[in-house]
Amino acid sequence: MFNINKVREDFPILNRKINGKQLIYFDNGATSQTPKVVIDTIVDYYTNYNANIHRGVHTLSQEATDKYEEARIKIQKHFNAKQPYEIILTSGTTESINIISSGFSSILKKGDEVIVSALEHHSNIVPWQIMCEKSGAELKVIPMNENGSLQLDLLDDMLNENTKLVFCNHVSNALGTINPIKEIIEKAHKYGAYVLIDGAQSCPHIKPDVQELDVDFYVSSAHKMYGPTGVGVLYGKEELLNLLPPYQGGGEMIKTVTFEKTTYADLPHKFEAGTPNICGVIAFGVAIDYMNSIGFSNIQKQENDLLEYATEKLQKIDGLTIYGTHNKTSIISFNIKGIHPYDIGSILDKLGIAVRTGHHCAQPIMDFYKIPGTVRISLAFYNTKEEIDILIEAIKKAKTMLS
């Protein structure tokens, strides 16, 4: 059974005071907080078995290697990848995307087309622009609707036999929209195009099944899934990962090196040059265990309740506009007429409430609505209705002060 008080005890930071007030953390979309089991794992690693992996005969190195590879298997199972070596461990969503975009830079050519959605975070736009600049491929954009959904009917007209890749997030970080990725994948595959799904904002709420989705690449970050920063995952189908060149050269990613010719290691090592974030990966595995122990149905129920409750209360505030109202996770982006989002965010911080303000690294969405940015609250399962009540009063106070 889901017990909110017990769950909150798992997160030591929730006891913090900010400016003399109890912290209310509504910036989970930027990074989620860390449960004690994950913090303990990090302390245990550096206290007891810190060593480099895949290279030592000594006990510490073997222990660290075993735990690192166990974490890969946990991640494989979580995403339901067919093979552990289809899971590449990276520094985050951004690096995962860059591994793929950089690989395709040398494969695509002029005349090829790639498609991105209008709802993307900059890290699922800029790497592809760089790829297009290098390869000569053309970037097309699936437009969005006023309610924050994609104009998917237009995708049919955009796809053709020149389309090589389609990129889309599973959930928009700026609006919370859950995109119909299965439909997008099916449409793209009809034309032989590969699909990369950015799961940075979906993975805290949804357990993706990469085989069921038949997705080609799926990427995410540990730090939005109750794990540490600096760790991410890149799932790729074996045959596609084998097709792509390595991203970085260095130790661990080779089979043999001579000055005449170097041969590369098999998956996953081909994409894991250098010493990785060993402790972070092991802690990511524990974060995944933690999320599964809470249960995704409990997570979704609690977050959907909070989303509904907060939306209803916010909508009653005069002059408040919510951006994105279509099929969402627990993200609410809003503005209050005549007030800059930054000013609201600053007052909320004074009252102990952490929100994000600005363009959320999704400038094209802000341009669509012709706004400089929004105030964004992004809710996690450890948040409560009482915290939302305090937020509502704080917003009313900010509004009075700033009007």
Ligand code: 7TS
């Ligand atoms: N893609 C999406 C959809 C994101 O929300 C983010 C981070 C990224 C990619 C990049 O992830 P990283 O871990 O590599 O940095 N989003 C946010 C956010 O919404 N607020 O701060 C970071």
